[in-house]
Every structure is written in structure tokens, then in C-alpha cells.
Amino acid sequence: MGFFFDFHSHRREFSLGEKAVVSLFPDEMADLFRDGIFFSSGLHPRFIPSGDREAESLLESLSRRLRDDRFIAVGECGLDRLASTPMGRQMELFERQIKLACEVRKPLVVHCVRAHGELLATRKNAGNAGIPFCIHGFRGSAKLAEQLARAGMTLSFGTVSFADKGGADALLAIKDEMFFLESDGSPEGVGPAYLAASEILGVDIEELKEDISRWAASLFPILNRGDGNPAKTRVY
Template sequence: MLIDFHTHHHRSSLNLINVQVLHVSAETRSQALPNICSLGLHPWFMESSWQDAWHNLEELSQLPQVIAIGECGLDRNCKLPIALQTIIFQKQIQLAESLQKPLVVHCVKAFSELIALKKQAKPMMPWVIHGFHKKASVYQLLLEHGFYFSFGAAILQDQAFVADAIATIPTSRFLLETDDRQDLQIEQIYERAAQLRQISVNSLEIELLETYGKLTGN
């Protein structure tokens, strides 16, 4: 059984756990949700009048098919002021804690702030940095502060620090994803990750199923 922990596309297969990520708006309805999904308020799509979307997220995230909160987080490249992003992110941290669901984190140029928020919140639920592809020093710092990781297309590229991260990261601290890449299959990510870790794809499948179960309770 393969797990695509973070994808923006619907894919159906008997041997795939496809965790589809949706940004919640005020108009999102439960009938539109996939069988397995992660819901959040993404900083790219938030407006100053975000409260209606937030109240909808509070309701929808209680449904059993919602296995995680997010993606959500901080992004210094988007137009929403970082102070407002932080308020919205903190509410989603609290929501993840109250529902006992992991938090899927989007972070761009704000890792110091992210670590500070995690220290402040002292969460019981895991925080998963999705699509990680930053330099080794950032990776080591996040690992030391208890973050989990979801690796995607970056591991197919010739980036030594990402390859080293995959090769050496503790078994229970990562998952794999395709994100928004419709041209990418999760099988490709598994094959490369298994190669880097010098294990079989079957062994990797077993490891990641166990990690997914611990993270989500499923």
C-alpha cells in the first residue's frame, strides 16, 4: 500500500492512500470532500475577511475523512500580512490539537517564526513540513525541534542536501507526496526514496504505513 500524503489531485487505486489537500472557503461543502483529505486555510488564498472560511473549517474538520489540518502556515512571499497569517495559523494549531489531528505546514522564508510558534504552542500533535526542499542547516534545525517531513519532487532532482536528508532521516519522521504535480506518480517518489535509503520499495511501504498510522491514528 502506497501513501501520497499531500496531493492536490484525485487519484483512485486499490493500493493507494491518496490524501487530497483542500483549501476551505466559506462555500466548501461536506459533500464535495474526498474520502481521505486534509483541510486548511492556506495563506495564499486568504483574504482579510477570512472568518467565514474559518468557521466552515471548524465544522468540516470534525468529519472522519479529514485526517489532518492544513496545509496552513506562514509565507513571506504572499500578500497577506504576516501578522494576520500568524493569527490564522495559530487558530489552526489549536484546532489540530483539539481534534487530535496532525498539522500539515506550508512555510516560506519564515522558519524562525515557525519554530518559535511551535515552542510557544507546545503541541502534542505532529507538525509535518510538506514538500521539504530547503538546505541542510534548516532541515537539521527542524529535525531537532521535532518536526516531521513530507518529501516530494525535490528528491528526484540533483540536490545533495535533500538526498542526504532522505538517506539519513529516522524511519518514523517522514512521508512522501506528489503535491500539485499531476505529471508525477507517487511510485516514482517511492522508488527514488527507497534507492536513497538503500532498502526495497516493499520495505519502505511497510515503514511509511506504520508512520502514517502513528501520525493519523488510521
């Protein structure tokens, strides 16, 4: 049976049986220990420190964290045209995090705002590392969604993605590919995104849960290990 899977969340409370990837800044405490709740961590392009030493120390914390089994993805990291950090510096830090992801063989949770051309170029530069690039909170046209899917990227949609009609068209355009749903900053959780997606696609929520659970387990094999949050005494 499928479960609700929240691909990208900043929440701290989840309902029983729900599985999620909670996004943390590299120096943000991992204080949530429950079966099925995992973490991702990365330098968000909107919060890149201006000092080199600070950025280096965050990257060090990040690389330490990524050795922990509970940190199952790198991110959110990426490129944001509206951020104050110059695009060159953003790309440099994004590339460093792609390298880290390749070292630990964990997928990337990508934040991308109005920089999809640069994102495609960065992925090309990174070569065929075989690390999945998953764009969270996708907002854009059906054409862009198709273009990113063709480049091998996976999309995750939240309720904000479906706020305008473009989001529904984008989901319909890539519905035969693997995709995810997420709550991101919404206190209402991932349920509303499942409801919206099931209406757009004309499928039952249970069916959607089953597909997405299967995709989640293929992307994050740790989800296959029972309820799979390994008990550990220390989190980096």
C-alpha cells in the first residue's frame, strides 16, 4: 500500500505513516527522529554567506552530515535569479554541492528560480555523474517541464505549483515520468498537493500514493528497509 510521501518539507510535524524529506540548512539542528522522516541538507542560493570562510565552514558541515544515513539527499541547493548573490558565485557553490552529491551518491534537491538555462548548463558541465537532479517546487510551463524531463531531471510539485493553470499543464506534460509532490513551507502538509494532482490527472489519491511511494523507494532505497529510519545516537 502506498504512503503519503512529502518530497520536500520544512515542517516538523507529520502524521503517522507519512514519509518525508525535511530540508535543513547545513547548520540547522536535525531534531526530528521518527520512522520514515529523513533529511536533506544544502546551501540554499538565497542564503549564501558573503564571506568565503563562512561558506567553506557550511560546506564542511554539509559534507560531514552527508555521511549520515538519515541525510538522503543534498539540497536544497541551486540557482536563483532573484537572490542577491551573483550568479557566478551561485554556480560555483552549486557545483561544489553537485560534487559532494556525486561523492556520497545521493540525489540533489534543486531550487531553481528563473535560471533554468544555467541549470541545464551546470548539469551538462557536471558530466554524466548519474546523480539524479530533482527540481523542487517546480513552477513553469509545460514546455519547460518537458525540456527538463528530456534532460533527465525529475520534478516535484507543491500546491504553489498548481496556483496557476501552467502548473496543471506542466504536470500533465510529464505525467508519464517519475514526479513527486511536496509541502515545502506549507503548514497544511502535502495532502492538498495530492488532492490537486489527483484532480488534474483524474486519478484516485490511493493510486497516486502507490506510484509516488514506488518512485520514492527507487530514488531512496533506504525507504525499502521496513519503516527504515535507522536508530542512531548521533546526528551530524
